Amino acid sequence: MNVQQKNLVTLLAVTLVAGGLGLYAYFGVVQPEQKEAQRKAAEEKVFAVQTPEEPGTDGGAPPEPVFTWISVEVPQGKTVMELKDDTWRITAPVSARADKGEVSTLISQLAAAKFKATLEEHPTDADLERYGLKQPRATITARAYVPDAEGHGADDPARQRSMTVYLGAENNFDGSVYVRREGDARVYTAQGGLRFLLLKHTNEWRDRVAFPVExxxxxxxxxxxxxxxxxxxxxxxxxxxxxxxxxxxxxxxxxxxxxxxxxxxxxxxxxxxxxxxxxxxxxxxxxxxxxxxxxxxxxxxxxxxxxxxxxxxxxxxxxxxxxxxxxxxxxxxxxxxxxxxxxxxxxKDRKALAFSVRDVHRIVIHPAAPGGETISVVLAPDTGKWEMASPLVGNARQFKVASLLGSLEKLEASAIGETRPKSWGKYGISDTSRGVTLQDAEGTEVARLWLGTPVKGNPQRLWARGSSEDVLEVEKSTLDALPLALTELMDGAPAAAGTP
Incomplete structure (x- = not known):
């Protein structure tokens, strides 16, 4: 055997020894420790519906159980709930839908509840009386199944589990509750989250959605x-x-x-x-x-x-x-x-104007007072930008014009009055009323807003006419916020320029 062959044999021997040590470390040390940890975790759980020997879907802890049936018996009565077609229902003493949130909370409490300590290994009747377990304050029975790697097992008898737990008095010192399990003589203390079960009667488990419409x-x-x-x-x-x-x-x-x-x-x-x-x-x-x-x-x-x-x-x-x-x-x-x-x-739709911003190519703002200047803003076809056309020619403030159109598109009436009034004049509305006209590229009117006098009895609103034949009430504060002045719309407008 030459030197190269000796080195290869030595390497193989070292590899086998290292592998053997690794396997020993895993099967002899790590795996037993994992099983012991799982065993302790199972023993600590109040509703221990699975055993440590059950393999986990990922090689770790066993899968969480899927609860399918729960009975809660308290002094107020007994309530039985069952999972049917993925929906929890109360089956006794009435037939009704169960509150999804309440049942989810209950299941979370059942799955997570752990013992805090063991108080009595072999309790006497006097002990049980002292802990409120001689006549339990509540009896909870739960059925569940442990799913396999594919999540199945609801119909597999080998995966079915059942557990009954008795709740006693509350420990005033730390808020925990005294507990016993069926088939287990010991008395434990458990987390106080289960205490809320003692206060519920059947109606409190019911779904309270009285009108299931959307x-x-x-x-x-x-x-x-x-x-x-x-x-x-x-x-x-x-x-x-x-x-x-x-x-x-x-x-x-x-x-x-x-x-x-x-x-x-x-x-x-x-x-x-x-x-x-x-x-x-x-x-x-x-x-x-x-x-x-x-x-x-x-x-x-x-x-x-x-x-x-x-x-x-x-x-x-x-x-x-x-x-x-x-x-x-x-x-x-x-x-x-x-x-x-x-x-x-x-x-009725409370929107004052029915139009689309993309259809508007000209905005005409009618003056508030007779003889006032009409403001006109046009969309330049070559640049696609808004320009002032009258009473002065110049560049428009693009953001302000866009804000005006957006506000007019969203403008809503606070109230709607009569339809097709015989006289718009009694509302202070005529063809010469102040307001805004929107036109398309051909100059055809797309929409118009007429503004009238203050609403009788509510001066914070103005009468208005929009795209419908209804008399509208529009908030004055909303209209005042619209950029309708030349100084707001025109870039570099003279400070002395009038407002419509």
Whole structure:
């Protein structure tokens, strides 16, 4: 054997020894330490639904369990909740949707709850009485499954787990709670986060979304309220709303969205007691003050009824909402009765002018006083920049002109008055009224804003006329902020130049 062969053999021997030492270090030291750490972590958990021997999906800790069934029994009663089609539902003592946030918090508490200390290995009846565990303050039973590497296991009996935990009195010293587990005689103290379970009854686990409607998904809204009845419709989502009755007009999407969003925001304050439920339901079916049907693009309609009823000497508002196979009877804020009670004019678009900025090539500002100078700003076709045309010729301040057009495009009325008045003159509006005219490249009028006299009883507003035939009320402060003066629009305008 030559020197080169001897060196190769030596290298192989060293490599094998190093590999053997590495394997020993991993299997003899590291892996046992990992298993011991996992075993301790499992023992510390209140809801230990998995064992340290279960392999992790990434070679580390075992996967977190997926809870599918929870029973909470407290002095106020027993509530059973089950995960069905990815949705948590209360199955006893009533059938109703469970509050997603409340259940998520409960699951987080169950998954994270750990023992702080072991107090008694073999407690006596006196010990259990002292810790409030002789007759537990709460009993929690949870079922879960441990998912495999692909996340499956819901139907695999070998992966199913069940655990029952008993909660006792609160430890006033540190806010922890005394705990026992089914099949385990010991008494522990656990983190105090589980204490909130002792205070909840079934209704507090229920979903409180009384009106599950959202404007983007709707195609039709049919309402009959105390003062008004109407129907809104559109061909598809994303298209503008049309008021179909009692009159036909284009409805402002923002107003419809605001109405639906406001209704959606009202939550159930409480749920009628069983002895009152029949009376409330009968009043809603026989004498509703508001009836509404919301038809979404997908799924069945959502039907809503609201009424007001005196119970126990107090006037209260109730709602009955039905959709698909769901039904919710709840007490709501009395203000919800007025959310849908809108007149046709309430759906009108409050934008004063209907135009697109890109179509405007000339801006004409009409003077406030007779004999005043008219200001004209034009878009130069060769440079694409705004230029002053009258009463002086020069460069316009591009930012100011853009700001003026943007403000006019967004200008909204604070209120809408009568439609097609017989006389605009009583509002101080005529062909010579001060205001702004917008024209296209051919000189055709795109939009015009006429400004009139102050609104009677509200001098902070002015009467105005815009693209519609409605009398508008516009905030004076908003108009005063518009750059309508020559000194604001013209670059280097003389300081003595008048204002319109």
């Amino acid at each position: 404007e983007p998904s709707l195609l039709r809204i049919d309402v009959k309220a105390r003062k008004n009845a109407y129907m809104l419709e559109r061909t598809t989502t994303g298209k503008p709303w049309q008021l179909e009755r009692p009159v036909e007009l284009h409805a402002a999407t923002e107003q419809v969205a605001k109405m639906v969003s406001t209704l959606h925001g009202y939550r159930a304050l409480s749920f009628p007691e069983p002895k009152q439920e029949e009376k409330v339901r009968q009043a809603l079916l026989e004498k509703p003050l508001v009836q509404a049907t919301f038809v979404p693009k997908l799924g069945g309609p959502v039907r809503v009824r609201l009424t007001e009823l005196e119970l126990d000497g107090l006037k209260q508002a109730f709602a009955l909402t039905e959709w698909d196979s769901e039904s919710m009877l709840s007490q709501v804020d009395g203000l919800a009765l007025d959310v849908l009670d809108l007149a046709p004019k309430d759906f």
